[in-house]
Every structure is written in structure tokens, then in C-alpha cells.
Amino acid sequence: DGGITQSPKYLFRKEGQNVTLSCEQNLNHDAMYWYRQDPGQGLRLIYYSQIVNDFQKGDIAEGYSVSREKKESFPLTVTSAQKNPTAFYLCASSINQGTDGYTFGSGTRLTVV
């Protein structure tokens, strides 16, 4: 079945460490996105990519980095520069650059310990 896979589901990070969240899709979608959600809040856009080898900063890109070397994969690295990384991270993809809505992965919960 086609879909988006995020891993791991839960991730614990020590302060000062970089961690990478995986996002893989087999939907043949061109566009992929990373969002962050804090408790009681909506989703905020971190980075997005409309095509392979190209990506753009969203609203809260500081302290994060991404790559898009393959159409299927859009990993997100949370660096030590991100001051408050504890959150729920959601990856999504779309076939028409968002105009028909997204397919979401099941998310990664990152906790800094």
C-alpha cells in the first residue's frame, strides 16, 4: 500500500546532540513538507521541497536542516541550534503542491532529556 513512513515514532535526544528524523513516501509525490506541532497548537511549516534537489525554508527553519536527494525521501535534522526541539514532527507529501491536500505520516515525537 502507498503511504508515508516516518521513523522513529518516539525519539529522545540529549541537549547538544543532532538527530535526524526519517520520512519516506512511495506515493510518487513531487512535494514533501515538514511541520512541527506543539501541544494545543496548530502545525507550523519548517521546510518544504517541491522537487528533488530543491527545498525552501518555511516559517520556523532555524535550527533545522533537510535534504532531498531522492524523490522518496526527505529527512529532517534537528540540530543543537534548535533551542526548544521537544515537539511532534509531521512529514507530509502532495501530488499537486498542496492544492489537493496532503498525505501525512504518523509523526515522530521528539523529547529532549
Next chain:
Amino acid sequence: RKEVEQDPGPFNVPEGATVAFNCTYSNSASQSFFWYRQDCRKEPKLLMSVYSSGNEDGRFTAQLNRASQYISLLIRDSKLSDSATYLCVVTDTGRRALTFGSGTRLQVQP
């Protein structure tokens, strides 16, 4: 000012009630509009797209008023399973990414 604003609720309603959620957006150039549903600690799922002519899907009716930059969702005959957070979403025409409201929480009670 937030790009997409919603009343956070919670809306507590009895089973069988009709409930309406409203949402306003600030970017008049927004082109696509959606309602998503999010259950606790889960990913959002598309409930329905919203069209200018209004559209209905079973017990759910969505309306869009472009002049007032206002979107609504009406749920009739509420079920316990409708309890969730409902997210109002618009497309950012410049970067073609979705912008989410903070969500309205609905709790349907027996």
C-alpha cells in the same frame, strides 16, 4: 495577526446536536481551503475540501465566503466518534504549502 484563526473551544455538545465551527484567513490570495480532523496524538487527516459553492459530505457541510475570508464547517447529528480537533487549512499561493489554524476541539458527550 495569525494567518488562519479559529476559536480553540472546546465545544462540548450532546450526541445528535448540530455544531458549527468558523475560521477566518488573512491572505486574500489563498486559493485552496480544507478542513482536517486530528485525533489526540495522531496525524491530521483530510476531512473535506471547501469550495466557493459550498459542499456537503454526509453529515458535514463546508462553506467558503471569499469576500469575508471566512470558512465554516457544520456537523449535523453529532456522534461520539466526531470528538476530535478540527483544523482549518488554506493554501499559501506563494509557496504552495498549507497553512494551518490552531484547531477547534470538539467533545461529543453521551
